[in-house]
Amino acid sequence: MENQGTILALLTALIPWPPFIAFGLISLFANRWKRLSHTLAIGSVAISFVLSQVVFWSALRIEHLGEHPIAARIPWLPVGARPLEFGVLVDPLGAVMLFMVPLVSLMIFIYSVGYMAGDPHYSRFFALLSLFEAAMLLLVVADNLLMLFIGWEVMGFCSYALIGFWYRKPSAYRAAVKAFMTTRVGDVLMLLGIAYLYAQTGTLNFHDILRNPETLKTLAETPSYVAGLSVAALASLLLFAGTVGKSAQFPLHVWLPDAMEGPTPVSAMIHAATMVSAGVYTTIRMFPLLQAGQHGLGGETAFWVVALIGAFTAFMAATMGVAQNDIKRVLAYSTISQLGYMLAAVGIGAYVAAAFHLITHAFFKALLFLGSGSVIHAMEHGHHHAGHGHGHEEPFDPNDMLQMGGLARRMPVTFWTFLAGGLALAGFPLITAGFWSKDEILGEAFHGAFEKGELLPLLVFLLLAAAAVLTGFYTMRQIALTFLGEPRSPAAAHAAESPASMTMPLIILALFAVLGGYVGVPEGFPVLGALFGRNWFHEFVGGTLLEHPKAPPFNAVPVVLSSLIALSGLALGGLVYARRPLAAGEPDPLVRLGPVHTFLRNRWYIDDLYHHVFVRPTLWLAERAVAFFVDRVVIDGFLHGVADAVWSMGGALRLFDRVVVNGIGDGIGEAVKAAGRELRALQTGLVQNYLLVVVLGVLGFIVLYTVAPMLRGF
Amino acid sequence: MIPLTWYLLVAAALFCIGVYGVLARRNAIAILMAIELMLNAVNLSLVSFWRYLHPDRMVGQAFALFVLVVAAAEAAAGLALIISIYRNRETVDVENIDLLRG
Numbered sequence: 001m002e003n004q005g006t007i008l009a010l011l012t013a014l015i016p017w018p019p020f021i022a023f024g025l026i027s028l029f030a031n032r033w034k035r036l037s038h039t040l041a042i043g044s045v046a047i048s049f050v051l052s053q054v055v056f057w058s059a060l061r062i063e064h065l066g067e068h069p070i071a072a073r074i075p076w077l078p079v080g081a082r083p084l085e086f087g088v089l090v091d092p093l094g095a096v097m098l099f100m101v102p103l104v105s106l107m108i109f110i111y112s113v114g115y116m117a118g119d120p121h122y123s124r125f126f127a128l129l130s131l132f133e134a135a136m137l138l139l140v141v142a143d144n145l146l147m148l149f150i151g152w153e154v155m156g157f158c159s160y161a162l163i164g165f166w167y168r169k170p171s172a173y174r175a176a177v178k179a180f181m182t183t184r185v186g187d188v189l190m191l192l193g194i195a196y197l198y199a200q201t202g203t204l205n206f207h208d209i210l211r212n213p214e215t216l217k218t219l220a221e222t223p224s225y226v227a228g229l230s231v232a233a234l235a236s237l238l239l240f241a242g243t244v245g246k247s248a249q250f251p252l253h254v255w256l257p258d259a260m261e262g263p264t265p266v267s268a269m270i271h272a273a274t275m276v277s278a279g280v281y282t283t284i285r286m287f288p289l290l291q292a293g294q295h296g297l298g299g300e301t302a303f304w305v306v307a308l309i310g311a312f313t314a315f316m317a318a319t320m321g322v323a324q325n326d327i328k329r330v331l332a333y334s335t336i337s338q339l340g341y342m343l344a345a346v347g348i349g350a351y352v353a354a355a356f357h358l359i360t361h362a363f364f365k366a367l368l369f370l371g372s373g374s375v376i377h378a379m380e381h382g383h384h385h386a387g388h389g390h391g392h393e394e395p396f397d398p399n400d401m402l403q404m405g406g407l408a409r410r411m412p413v414t415f416w417t418f419l420a421g422g423l424a425l426a427g428f429p430l431i432t433a434g435f436w437s438k439d440e441i442l443g444e445a446f447h448g449a450f451e452k453g454e455l456l457p458l459l460v461f462l463l464l465a466a467a468a469v470l471t472g473f474y475t476m477r478q479i480a481l482t483f484l485g486e487p488r489s490p491a492a493a494h495a496a497e498s499p500a501s502m503t504m505p506l507i508i509l510a511l512f513a514v515l516g517g518y519v520g521v522p523e524g525f526p527v528l529g530a531l532f533g534r535n536w537f538h539e540f541v542g543g544t545l546l547e548h549p550k551a552p553p554f555n556a557v558p559v560v561l562s563s564l565i566a567l568s569g570l571a572l573g574g575l576v577y578a579r580r581p582l583a584a585g586e587p588d589p590l591v592r593l594g595p596v597h598t599f600l601r602n603r604w605y606i607d608d609l610y611h612h613v614f615v616r617p618t619l620w621l622a623e624r625a626v627a628f629f630v631d632r633v634v635i636d637g638f639l640h641g642v643a644d645a646v647w648s649m650g651g652a653l654r655l656f657d658r659v660v661v662n663g664i665g666d667g668i669g670e671a672v673k674a675a676g677r678e679l680r681a682l683q684t685g686l687v688q689n690y691l692l693v694v695v696l697g698v699l700g701f702i703v704l705y706t707v708a709p710m711l712r713g714f
Numbered sequence: 715m716i717p718l719t720w721y722l723l724v725a726a727a728l729f730c731i732g733v734y735g736v737l738a739r740r741n742a743i744a745i746l747m748a749i750e751l752m753l754n755a756v757n758l759s760l761v762s763f764w765r766y767l768h769p770d771r772m773v774g775q776a777f778a779l780f781v782l783v784v785a786a787a788e789a790a791a792g793l794a795l796i797i798s799i800y801r802n803r804e805t806v807d808v809e810n811i812d813l814l815r816g
Contacts, residue, residue: 683814683815684812684815685811685814686808686809686811686815687808688737688738688745688808691736691737
């Protein structure tokens with residue numbers, strides 16, 4: 001048993017490696033061969049997929065997985081008293097992520113082969129996608145916040161590189177920079193949170209912090225001296241800031257719609273399986289910390305922040321999504337909105353519901369993105385077929401839903417799978433996965449609001465219900481504009497179904513989008529509850545927590561209510577768009593809403609606000625203040641000052657050198673030379689002169705020794 | 715008997731003439747001859763001192779003979795040098811022989 005656990009931990013540790021190795025191989029060796037590139041990428045993800053499946057199904061068989069997770073760790077970096085550790089952890093939450101992430105990614109990789117065919121940078125695409133996948137898998141199997149953060153940041157880089165994949169398009173590289181800069185705001189705060197937590201507890205291991213009641217209690221009771229919060233609350237809020245950036249929540253949501261500039265499989269990858277899920281996953285993962293803060297200092301502040309940001313984002317993004325005409329942008333806003341749902345669920349303590357929605361959403365959102373990619377692909381080819389693309393006509397946007405229409409007949413597989421995804425997104429009752437997960441969130445909010453009478457769940461419930469109506473509306477609008485009615489452009493009229501490498505993943509994902517919800521049917525649900533027995537997902541994932549969360553007692557009211565909400569949204573959308581499909585050139589009926597439509601279409605002017613409040617002052621500061629004052633005056637001034645000082649010091653030294661050092665050296669030489677010049681006159685070369693001196697000398701001595709004593713004697 | 719002093723005065727005069735000749739003559743041969751004069755002045759005083767002071771000892775004569783031998787060798791070497799200089803420079807005027815001038 002022990003032995004088996006070790007083997008499983010080893011297998012888990014291997015999961016992130018194949019895509020990482022594939023990344024290296026593709027970038028180094030395979031970047032000329034397209035077929036080899038995608039074979040390596042898909043093969044590596046397939047290996048990871050198989051490994052994850054083995055780990056997942058083995059994990060299911062372990063009793064009390066939450067208490068005895070598959071885990072192993074090794075010391076990695078010795079700092080301070082305790083080394084930072086690397087390790088893997090598969091608890092129930094990790095296990096379901098391990099099931100979902102590689103599966104969805106594999107579908108996206110296979111799909112990319114069809115979608116990216118013919119792109120000149122095909123290999124770069126697969127290399128980056130593999131690295132992205134490796135980072136996500138690292139994040140999922142990580143057993144500590146540091147490893148999680150490493151995966152997190154690598155993904156941040158990959159998303160930057162992939163959003164700006166078509167870097168020759170100015171909008172693409174701007175979007176890439178925007179995404180990177182915006183998420184950076186959250187990431188910095190998150191890193192602060194990680195450092196803070198490490199400073200307080202001395203460990204970053206999930207199991208050590210989150211399943212240790214004493215640590216949690218200490219953290220909850222220690223004041224952080226910031227806004228009256230406990231350490232637990234402050235740390236979870238800082239970590240949550242990372243999620244706000246990564247999962248594109250208000251106020252850092254602006255990057256995600258622009259991220260649609262990347263290739264569609266990237267959108268699916270970022271917005272379904274990986275990056276945005278990573279944000280929510282982290283918040284769900286750190287839920288016990290948030291919960292611990294509840295009973296400590298500062299009370300429920302952290303919960304309020306998380307829930308309100310989530311619920312408000314869910315509502316706001318849904319309203320923005322209503323007025324978009326770009327097929328991918330609608331999905332982007334729906335993603336932001338659905339992520340808001342999950343965080344709102346975390347904020348009201350509906351831990352399992354949040355995880356459930358995370359999983360189902362990943363399936364149907366990947367499906368929707370890939371479906372929209374299929375549509376865009378078809379529109380581009382249709383445009384080509386219709387004899388365009390030779391200049392002389394107005395610019396053609398394959399993403400514009402007003403140019404589409406009538407694609408249901410031309411692309412049946414895409415249509416039916418997209419329909420399944422759309423209904424799951426809207427939460428169509430009973431037969432879609434989205435219904436079950438969304439219903440669980442609304443049910444928990446309803447339970448808190450009306451049966452316990454708390455204020456926060458009531459607010460959350462109202463905002464989420466409004467968002468749900470809007471979700472139904474824009475989903476129907478999207479489906480109707482894209483697939484129903486008559487083609488509104490030659491491109492749409494000439495569109496054709498995408499190749500099998502693209503439709504097969506759609507079908508597989510559609511199955512999950514429809515059936516995936518049945519793992520979490522509430523026990524008390526009429527007929528179906530009895531059919532499926534206990535609520536498997538709740539039982540399983542709930543085990544991650546120290547204290548098994550209780551599912552609220554089954555109540556028919558919220559179920560009926562959420563069904564009605566979803567149906568009313570869909571019906572409203574159908575009423576406006578499907579009953580009488582739009583003709584070519586006809587404006588969107590929503591335009592009649594006037595200023596409201598303009599407001600929504602311009603995304604509440606938040607982007608413009610940021611542009612004026614942050615971007616332009618920053619640019620101004622950069623150009624005027626930093627470039628001119630700091631760079632030219634301070635830095636250049638300092639450098640020139642140093643240069644001048646050194647220059648004059650050099651001058652002084654040169655003077656010293658010339659006058660003193662050279663003076664002495666030359667002086668000695670010159671003196672000897674001058675002496676020689678004077679003395680050479682003595683050496684006449686005439687022997688008689690010398691002899692004369694000798695004679696005079698002798699005479700001198702004679703005088704000295706004979707005459708002088710005689711003179712002295714007188 | 716003629717006193718010693720006279721001999722010594724003659725020798726000193728001879729020596730001074732020799733010195734003058736060495737210092738003042740321009741002809742190298744003449745200089746050699748002046749040197750001979752100086753040597754013989756010394757010989758004269760040596761012999762005089764022997765005859766007047768120590769007639770029983772042969773030291774003065776022996777020295778005089780030595781000087782004669784050395785003078786002969788000197789004359790031979792000096793003449794050879796002068797001939798050699800003459801062959802090279804076609805002059806024996808010492809005013810013109812100043813190759814070692816600084």
